[in-house]
Amino acid sequence: MATMKDIAEAVGVSTGTVDRIIHSRGRYSEKTAAQVRTVMKELNYIPNIHARGLKRTKKHIFGVVVPYRDQDGGYWRLVEEGILKAADELTSFGNDVRIFPFDRYSSKSCTDALSDALSSDAEGLLIAPCRPDDMRGLLEQTNIPCILIDTDIPDLTQRTAYIGQNSRQSGMLSGKLMSLLISGKTSAGQASYVLIVDPPGNNYHLSNRIDGFRCFMGAVMPEMKLVTIKAEVDDEHHFHGRLEEFCVNNQALPRGIFVADSSVYYIASFLEKKGDEYASVPLVGYDIIPGREFTVENGTIDFILTQQPEAQGYRGIIMLYDDIVLKKEIHKEVITPLNIITRENIHTFMGYMNS
Amino acid sequence: MATMKDIAEAVGVSTGTVDRIIHSRGRYSEKTAAQVRTVMKELNYIPNIHARGLKRTKKHIFGVVVPYRDQDGGYWRLVEEGILKAADELTSFGNDVRIFPFDRYSSKSCTDALSDALSSDAEGLLIAPCRPDDMRGLLEQTNIPCILIDTDIPDLTQRTAYIGQNSRQSGMLSGKLMSLLISGKTSAGQASYVLIVDPPGNNYHLSNRIDGFRCFMGAVMPEMKLVTIKAEVDDEHHFHGRLEEFCVNNQALPRGIFVADSSVYYIASFLEKKGDEYASVPLVGYDIIPGREFTVENGTIDFILTQQPEAQGYRGIIMLYDDIVLKKEIHKEVITPLNIITRENIHTFMGYMNS
DNA sequence: ATATATTGCGTTATCGATAACGCAAAGTGC
DNA sequence: GCACTTTGCGTTATCGATAACGCAATATAT
Numbered sequence: 001m002a003t004m005k006d007i008a009e010a011v012g013v014s015t016g017t018v019d020r021i022i023h024s025r026g027r028y029s030e031k032t033a034a035q036v037r038t039v040m041k042e043l044n045y046i047p048n049i050h051a052r053g054l055k056r057t058k059k060h061i062f063g064v065v066v067p068y069r070d071q072d073g074g075y076w077r078l079v080e081e082g083i084l085k086a087a088d089e090l091t092s093f094g095n096d097v098r099i100f101p102f103d104r105y106s107s108k109s110c111t112d113a114l115s116d117a118l119s120s121d122a123e124g125l126l127i128a129p130c131r132p133d134d135m136r137g138l139l140e141q142t143n144i145p146c147i148l149i150d151t152d153i154p155d156l157t158q159r160t161a162y163i164g165q166n167s168r169q170s171g172m173l174s175g176k177l178m179s180l181l182i183s184g185k186t187s188a189g190q191a192s193y194v195l196i197v198d199p200p201g202n203n204y205h206l207s208n209r210i211d212g213f214r215c216f217m218g219a220v221m222p223e224m225k226l227v228t229i230k231a232e233v234d235d236e237h238h239f240h241g242r243l244e245e246f247c248v249n250n251q252a253l254p255r256g257i258f259v260a261d262s263s264v265y266y267i268a269s270f271l272e273k274k275g276d277e278y279a280s281v282p283l284v285g286y287d288i289i290p291g292r293e294f295t296v297e298n299g300t301i302d303f304i305l306t307q308q309p310e311a312q313g314y315r316g317i318i319m320l321y322d323d324i325v326l327k328k329e330i331h332k333e334v335i336t337p338l339n340i341i342t343r344e345n346i347h348t349f350m351g352y353m354n355s
Numbered sequence: 356m357a358t359m360k361d362i363a364e365a366v367g368v369s370t371g372t373v374d375r376i377i378h379s380r381g382r383y384s385e386k387t388a389a390q391v392r393t394v395m396k397e398l399n400y401i402p403n404i405h406a407r408g409l410k411r412t413k414k415h416i417f418g419v420v421v422p423y424r425d426q427d428g429g430y431w432r433l434v435e436e437g438i439l440k441a442a443d444e445l446t447s448f449g450n451d452v453r454i455f456p457f458d459r460y461s462s463k464s465c466t467d468a469l470s471d472a473l474s475s476d477a478e479g480l481l482i483a484p485c486r487p488d489d490m491r492g493l494l495e496q497t498n499i500p501c502i503l504i505d506t507d508i509p510d511l512t513q514r515t516a517y518i519g520q521n522s523r524q525s526g527m528l529s530g531k532l533m534s535l536l537i538s539g540k541t542s543a544g545q546a547s548y549v550l551i552v553d554p555p556g557n558n559y560h561l562s563n564r565i566d567g568f569r570c571f572m573g574a575v576m577p578e579m580k581l582v583t584i585k586a587e588v589d590d591e592h593h594f595h596g597r598l599e600e601f602c603v604n605n606q607a608l609p610r611g612i613f614v615a616d617s618s619v620y621y622i623a624s625f626l627e628k629k630g631d632e633y634a635s636v637p638l639v640g641y642d643i644i645p646g647r648e649f650t651v652e653n654g655t656i657d658f659i660l661t662q663q664p665e666a667q668g669y670r671g672i673i674m675l676y677d678d679i680v681l682k683k684e685i686h687k688e689v690i691t692p693l694n695i696i697t698r699e700n701i702h703t704f705m706g707y708m709n710s
Numbered sequence: 711a712t713a714t715a716t717t718g719c720g721t722t723a724t725c726g727a728t729a730a731c732g733c734a735a736a737g738t739g740c
Numbered sequence: 741g742c743a744c745t746t747t748g749c750g751t752t753a754t755c756g757a758t759a760a761c762g763c764a765a766t767a768t769a770t
Contacts, residue, residue, distance in 0.1 A: 003726060014750045019728060027748060050408030051726030054755045166703060173699040180535040216699075338700040344528040344571075345693040348521060358756055369720045374758060382718060406756030409725045716767070724758085731753105737746070 002043035010039045022047075061096045062087075062320050063122030065113050066149070067104040067130060072203065073234060073262035074289050075309055076101075076128075079149070082313025083126070090321055097317060098122065104130045105201065114138050124160075124324045126316040129153055130203070145323060149316050151204070160323055163316050163334045165307040167205040170338050171212020174258055174284050177303045177340070178213070179220045181282035182255045193225035195246075195254040199263045200234050209260045209286075227254070231263065239266035240273075247274075256282035264304070268295035288341060288349065296346050304341040306349075312336055357398035365394045377402075404681065415450045417442075417675050418477030420468050421504070422459040422485060427558070428589060428617035429644050430664055431483075434504070437668030438481070445676055452672060453477065459485045460556065469493050479515075479679045481671040484508055485558070500678060504671050506559070515678055518671050518689045520662040522560040525693050526567020529613055529639050532658045532695070533568070534575045536637035537610045548580035550601075550609035554618045555589050564615045564641075582609070586618065594621035595628075602629075611637035619659070623650035643696060643704065651701050659696040661704075667691055 004022075008015045013032060020026065021033045022040075039045075069077040080099070087097035098120060102113035110131045115138055117125055128150045129135045136153060139146065145160040152162045178194065194217065199206055210228070217224055229246055231239055259267050264285020271278040272295070284303045288296075295301045315334065322328040341349060359377075363370045368387060375381065376388045377395075394400075424432040435454070442452035453475060457468035465486045470493055472480055483505045484490045491508060494501065500515040507517045533549065549572065554561055565583070572579055584601055586594055614622050619640020626633040627650070639658045643651075650656045670689065677683040696704060 004728095005726075013748095015727075016729080016751075017749055020749090023728085025729085027746095029748060032748080048409065048726050050405040051755090052728080053405035054403065054409050054726080054757090055728045056755080169699060169703070173697070176697065176699055183538065335703055337694075337703045339692075340695040340697075340700070342528070342531065342695075344524060344531055345695070348524070348690055348692045359758095360756075368718095370757075371721075371759080372719055375719090378758085380759085382716095384718060387718080403756050406725090407758080409727090409756080410758045411725080712770090714767100714769075717765085719763090719765105721760105721762080723760090726755105728754085729752100732751080733749090735747085735749105738744075740742095740744105 001048075002040075002045045003048070004045075006043060007036060007039050007045055010043065011035045056325075059096055060090075060321070060325055061098065061120070061122045062317065062324075063117040063120055063125045064097060064099045064127075064317075065117045065125060066099070066101060066128040068101045071104050071234070072201070073199070073265075073287070075262060075287060078287070078289075078309035079128075079313040082310035082315070083317055084313075085310070086314045086317035086321075090317065107131060107134045110134050111138060118142050118144065124320045126313075126320055145320075147316055147320055147323070149312055161319055161330055161332050161334065163312050163319070163336065165205065165336055166338070167208035168212040168215075170286075170305050170307070171209035171214075171260075172216045173212075173338055173340070174209065174303075174305060175213045175216025175220070178256050178258055178282065178284050179217060181284070181302055182224075183221075192223065193227050193252075193254055195257045196226055196228040197239075197257060197259040197263065197267060198228055198230040199259070199261045200231050203261075206260045210258075213258055213260075224255070234263070236266045236269065239263060240270045243267065243270050253278065253281055256284070259283070259285040261285070262287035262289050264301060265289055265292045265295060268292075268300045272300055288346070293346060293350065296341065297343060299343050302342065304346075306339045306341055307336045308339065356403075357395075357400045358403070359400075361398060362391060362394050362400055365398065366390045407681075411680070415445075415676070415680050416475070416477045417450070417452045417672065417679075418472040418475055418480045419452060419454045419482075419672075420472045420480060421454070421456060421483040423456045426459050426589070427556070428554070428620075428642070430617055430642060433642070433644075433664035434483075434668040437665035437670070438672055440665070441669045441672035441676075445672065450676070450680075462486060462489045465489050466493060473497050473499065479675045481668075481675055500675075502671055502675050502678070504667055516674055516685055516687050516689065518667050518674070518691065520560065521690055521693070522563035523567040523570075525641075525660050525662070526564035526569075526615075527571045528567075528693055528695070529564065529658070529660060530568045530571025530575070533611050533613055533637065533639050534572065536639070536657055537579075538576075547578065548582050548607075548609055550612045551581055551583040552594075552612060552614040552618065552622060553583055553585045554614070554616045555586050558616075561615045565613075568613055568615075579610070589618070591621045591624065594618060595625050598622065598625050608633065608636055611639070614638070614640035616640070617642035617644050619656060620644055620647045620650060623647075623655045627655055643701070648701060648705065651696065652698060654698050657697065659701075661694045661696055662691045663694065 004015045004018050008018045017028055017032060018036055020028050021036045064083055066079060067076045069080055100113040100117040103109035111134055114135050118138060125144055125146045127146050127148055129148055130151055132151055132153050139156055139158055142158060146158045147160050148162045150164050152164060153159060196210060198210060214226055217226060229242055231242055257267060264283065268283060271281060279300045283301045285301060286304065287306050288304060296304055319330050323330050359370045359373050363373045372383055372387060373391055375383050376391045419438055421434060422431045424435055455468040455472040458464035466489055469490055473493060480499055480501045482501050482503055484503055485506055487506060487508050494511055494513055497513060499513065501513045502515050503517045505519055507519060508514060551565060553565060569581055572581060584597055586597055612622060623638060626636060634655045638656045640656060641660050643659060643661055651659055674685050678685050
């Protein structure tokens, strides 16, 4: 492995000059710079990240702007876990990750958190711009590198990268799984409709998922009716109430139920409460929520799709670090894989997470 | 962040003593050691990995003993890719990864490769003991730490860790997917049997998968006959020949086909050649093979299960490094997640791999 | 009692990159 | 022509952990 000293000796200058050239800190002639760059390539010089890391006593501070842990059915808690895991690894190098959480249903909370983060001494931000229109203005005025997560704002100049999911595609996948689940059960007496549960909020991922689901079902099972109920509050009781109400007005059970986010666990608990006939209705939803896995294990929930929110959060921080500290070339767009979880493989995912 | 110097000053000794205590290198009294350990906990001392990495000029050499790239339908090529990726990251720290490949169908090739690796100057090995009985003897005589991949030998003292899959469980999962796929298509004229293709070799993962598949199908669809054909040679033409032969003797198409490894792509090409009626037979198999994805994309293959062989290889090397160089505590057993791949999500996986 | 071994500890050079500091030579302004 | 700035470069301390080396003070052997 070639070191800076090797380069310096080969060219006939000192390591200080080489360093200045590498970091474009001035105080060198272009002539020497060209020689150094040539020799660097020849010797295949790779900076020793340990020496760098050791010398760098400066603390790097990263800011994270994401919704409160409990919002979107605990989804952000998982993202935060990934963030904290990465933060933990990085803080051992003397870095710091500060979280500026906000209420995704409040415009003010959102902009407040963002401006706090921007005026903090963070060198880079990981932002979930759930309310792009509220946040865009502030983001355009800064020059801090930002990695966006969950929601993209492609034309933003500060957008160093985007990490997210293909929500419409995941809706299509849900549709496929649902169609497989219900194609077998041809109970003649049953009504031919599938229930779509639209969770509270107007998250655009939710509408994309539902859209994708409708699209797939429409193509594969055009005769199947799709009935939607909209929930207004992110609360288990509220969901149960809405469902109970629905059951009273509809004598026939649906052929299947699709829930566009982790509220699928609320539906599962409702169905289990109502007995076996209900619990056996095919149910497809999103996200693994710690402590709720048993409804997948016992088969009440047939399929769960997940985009590994922890992995997204973790990845976000690591990319920020790679970009700012290590100055690595990072991917501009990372679309996380769409995992299909069911009774038979849920264990293999749970064990793998925290390792 | 507390440094060794802080610890030393707090206790009233020198950093040399602290270092000797941390690494149990002797030349210190138990009394001082106790004090140092207490203060270390108090100050929450975390060694600076950069200082460590910097000081360590010694090249670490790791050996890898795995089957030839092309065996098991290219599976090992993928494992190797992960290994090389990890190796690439580590070699920038001045390490070296040497691969000792073997022919998994030859006892001699297998032991030769292993003994080469053992007599090399590798400090740790990543081994796929595909032929456990052949390899065990040699492994018991060494004291080099070994991480096993793919096949486990639980009682081996050198076994630092095992990375692998739950193959029986994956067979069950295949069974589930197959049962969903065929429960819908109730064409009256069709025979009621599912074809199981048993690939060449007596890999125990293969038999476990088939076993799991049979188990699930037997439980969910007891009336369904399961017909097995065994392939003898790992060659596309051979598979086509065996299938053609089977078709001649069986007028009716199977309700579904399960292939226990990546030879599923051979089956897919056969079905596509025979026309639409054949290509629409539900097909479930294993592994994403680069260049063959189109048979999943166009729907000839309905479901692919994968255990991310690249991730396994990558993880193996990283764990070896963590164990030997960083002296981290590593997990003794890592079971990789069972991913379900289908037309609607295959793209999300392919993009993610090399990032 | 003398020779040798062991124990317990301090001191120090080293790994490679970084950036502050210093200094001579060349350039600029009046 | 004198005072200055800028350019181009070398020198050096530093980051934290490591391990070789040295040196007393004991312990053990003969």
